[in-house]
Amino acid sequence: MIRYKKFISRFIASLILIGFISNNTVFAQGEALFKAQCANCHKPNQDYTGPALAGARNREPSKDWVYKWVANPSGMIASDPYAKGLFEKWKPTVMTAFPALKKAEIDAILDYVDAYKEPVAPSGTAAGATSESSDNNSLLFGILTLILAVVAFILLQVNSNLRKLSDDKEGVLRGEPVPFYRNKTYLMAAVLLLFGLGGYTTINGAMGLGRMKNYQPEQPIYYSHKVHAGTNQISCLYCHGGTQDSKSGSIPSVNVCMNCHMAIKEYKGEAITREDGTSVNGTAEIQKLYAYAGWNPEKKEYNPDNNKDGLPDGAHPIEWIKIHNLPDHVYFNHSQHVKVGKQNCQTCHGNIQEMPEVYQYSDLSMGWCINCHRESKVDFYNKADSTGNKFYSIYEKFHEQMKDSVIDKSGRKILNPHRMDSVTVEKIGGTECQKCHY
Numbered sequence: 264m265i266r267y268k269k270f271i272s273r274f275i276a277s278l279i280l281i282g283f284i285s286n287n288t289v290f291a292q293g294e295a296l297f298k299a300q301c302a303n304c305h306k307p308n309q310d311y312t313g314p315a316l317a318g319a320r321n322r323e324p325s326k327d328w329v330y331k332w333v334a335n336p337s338g339m340i341a342s343d344p345y346a347k348g349l350f351e352k353w354k355p356t357v358m359t360a361f362p363a364l365k366k367a368e369i370d371a372i373l374d375y376v377d378a379y380k381e382p383v384a385p386s387g388t389a390a391g392a393t394s395e396s397s398d399n400n401s402l403l404f405g406i407l408t409l410i411l412a413v414v415a416f417i418l419l420q421v422n423s424n425l426r427k428l429s430d431d432k433e434g435v436l437r438g439e440p441v442p443f444y445r446n447k448t449y450l451m452a453a454v455l456l457l458f459g460l461g462g463y464t465t466i467n468g469a470m471g472l473g474r475m476k477n478y479q480p481e482q483p484i485y486y487s488h489k490v491h492a493g494t495n496q497i498s499c500l501y502c503h504g505g506t507q508d509s510k511s512g513s514i515p516s517v518n519v520c521m522n523c524h525m526a527i528k529e530y531k532g533e534a535i536t537r538e539d540g541t542s543v544n545g546t547a548e549i550q551k552l553y554a555y556a557g558w559n560p561e562k563k564e565y566n567p568d569n570n571k572d573g574l575p576d577g578a579h580p581i582e583w584i585k586i587h588n589l590p591d592h593v594y595f596n597h598s599q600h601v602k603v604g605k606q607n608c609q610t611c612h613g614n615i616q617e618m619p620e621v622y623q624y625s626d627l628s629m630g631w632c633i634n635c636h637r638e639s640k641v642d643f644y645n646k647a648d649s650t651g652n653k654f655y656s657i658y659e660k661f662h663e664q665m666k667d668s669v670i671d672k673s674g675r676k677i678l679n680p681h682r683m684d685s686v687t688v689e690k691i692g693g694t695e696c697q698k699c700h701y
């Protein structure tokens with residue numbers, strides 16, 4: 264009976280776990296899709312270019328309405344009364360059609376939006392919090408070790424004193440105990456300890472030369488990722504489109520900022536404070552942007568080009584300070600990781616959407632690259648449901664050979680001696696020196 268109980272409770276626990284995980288992945292998929300496809304025009308709980316999406320399914324005429332709408336908004340506006348009403352309210356903008364979105368994907372987006380909660384006020388970024396707590400842990404362990412060492416030392420002293428006492432009582436003659444600072448064993452131990460610690464810090468420091476984890480320079484404009492990518496849900500790719508198709512992450516030009524800031528002249532959002540406690544005047548920062556762009560917000564036009572350099576008078580590029588910087592001998596390609604490898608920006612850059620000012624989240628060491636290549640699985644092409652990376656369809660033959668059992672020459676099924684259940688980046692050569700070093 265007890266065995267049964269154990270089994271049942273484990274079974275239920277794993278069911279809950281599976282439910283939780285699969286629920287979470289659907290939710291994450293909804294979030295990713297919403298941010299990539301819809302967030303330029305919609306917010307969950309606030310009207311934007313289009314209506315707030317939370318609860319949209321409840322106000323719409325039928326359950327299937329939204330699938331038809333997303334697939335073909337202009338067609339619906341022409342034929343459906345509810346859609347016509349919507350358009351009257353939001354014209355002249357007509358929503359973009361997304362005919363390729365599947366029903367499950369639309370459901371995932373709307374589930375995400377319905378469950379969305381406004382981010383709570385900053386209490387240190389999540390990333391900062393975890394690294395802080397691990398720092399705290401090592402400090403705690405350090406102090407504990409020190410206390411234990413002192414206790415051990417005192418006990419040793421007490422022990423030798425007691426031995427001396429009992430020897431005296433029994434009349435055994437012994438010399439005075441040597442004081443601990445002249446005791447050769449203690450001295451030896453101390454020297455060894457110092458040597459080890461010194462060596463460790465020297466080597467660690469030398470390896471860390473040139474690494475800039477947590478680097479957070481002051482930028483020419485106080486531009487907050489938290490305001491843009493977090494609160495206003497602007498997709499990273501809107502500004503950093505280069506990450507999809509090129510080696511570099513690319514910083515947006517002033518034009519990209521002006522797409523929105525011709526209209527957004529003031530900052531009315533939540534108060535922003537710098538890390539040193541001083542507050543940031545968002546509206547004044549937007550004025551700085553206008554100075555860089557050569558834009559006259561009163562007249563709503565760019566300054567004339569009197570000096571004929573092809574730019575409005577006074578316009579000059581914003582000199583953003585580069586934060587991430589690999590040494591020149593390393594080759595790193597964004598599109599290979601973002602588009603091909605399907606890695607999230609946040610895995611490498613931390614929760615940028617929660618950072619008022621960007622800082623370098625990872626140490627960008629060689630070990631960091633290699634560890635991820637050892638663990639990450641390559642997204643092989645799957646013929647059955649045509650998911651995964653088409654490029655790897657050329658490895659179909661090897662994929663077959665990796666399966667659990669193979670047919671040998673005489674036609675018998677045997678266990679495959681080379682079988683594996685997945686292929687990591689390491690196995691396709693992701694740890695070979697020349698892949699990363701020119």
Ligand code: HEC
Nearest residue numbers: 300301304312313314319349350353354356357358359361
């Ligand atoms: C180019 C801007 C734009 C994008 C991108 C966009 N929408 Fe819209 N959406 C609108 C506008 C504007 C309306 C209001 C109707 C109209 O004028 O077309 C709307 C209306 C809707 C409605 C009806 C809301 C209601 O009140 O019933 C839904 C649902 C919707 N959008 C879902 C989505 C989803 C899901 C995505 C992403 C896959 C998306 N939209 C992307 C602009 C956009």
Ligand code: HEC
Nearest residue numbers: 491492497498499502583584585586587608612615616621
């Ligand atoms: C509205 C435009 C915009 C959006 C949206 C945006 N960024 Fe940025 N990003 C910038 C600008 C401008 C800079 C340079 C100034 C700075 O470092 O803060 C920058 C800098 C960065 C940097 C540091 C680059 C360096 O110098 O090494 C990273 C990393 C980054 N962004 C990642 C992201 C991620 C991830 C997202 C989405 C969550 C995102 N950005 C969304 C405009 C944007």
Ligand code: HEC
Nearest residue numbers: 485486487490495497519520523529530531532545548549
């Ligand atoms: C897709 C639209 C969009 C783009 C592109 C955009 N912004 Fe913004 N920006 C906003 C919105 C929305 C706000 C918040 C306004 C509010 O809450 O009142 C904002 C606020 C700001 C603020 C005040 C808050 C803060 O972050 O200090 C500054 C400064 C700013 N933007 C600079 C920039 C710069 C520089 C760029 C180009 C790299 C840029 N913006 C690109 C939409 C945009």
Ligand code: HEC
Nearest residue numbers: 499503506511512513587588589595600601606607608611
């Ligand atoms: C696998 C890790 C990884 C992922 C995923 C990743 N980045 Fe980067 N990113 C880096 C590294 C490493 C650098 C430094 C590159 C250099 O110095 O050559 C960098 C640099 C940048 C820069 C500065 C410009 C440059 O290329 O040096 C921007 C902007 C940026 N990343 C944005 C993004 C955005 C946006 C995403 C998500 C779409 C993203 N990154 C995903 C690792 C990553």
Ligand code: HEC
Nearest residue numbers: 594595603604610632635639641642688691692693698699
């Ligand atoms: C978060 C995990 C992650 C990190 C961190 C990471 N990579 Fe990768 N990398 C991948 C994945 C996944 C692929 C496989 C992409 C594919 O399917 O081809 C890859 C592929 C590569 C490749 C191509 C390998 C090949 O055999 O074609 C190079 C080169 C590379 N990474 C360089 C780097 C460098 C340099 C760094 C550190 C600055 C780095 N990567 C950090 C996940 C990562």
Ligand code: HEC
Nearest residue numbers: 473474590593627628629632633636693694695696698699
């Ligand atoms: C996945 C990418 C990757 C691979 C594979 C790789 N390296 Fe590196 N390597 C790096 C990065 C990133 C750095 C820069 C580390 C830093 O700046 O701290 C680096 C730095 C170095 C350095 C300079 C010393 C240092 O730590 O800064 C040497 C030497 C080196 N690598 C040798 C090798 C050799 C030898 C191999 C093959 C066994 C190899 N690397 C494979 C990414 C890689």
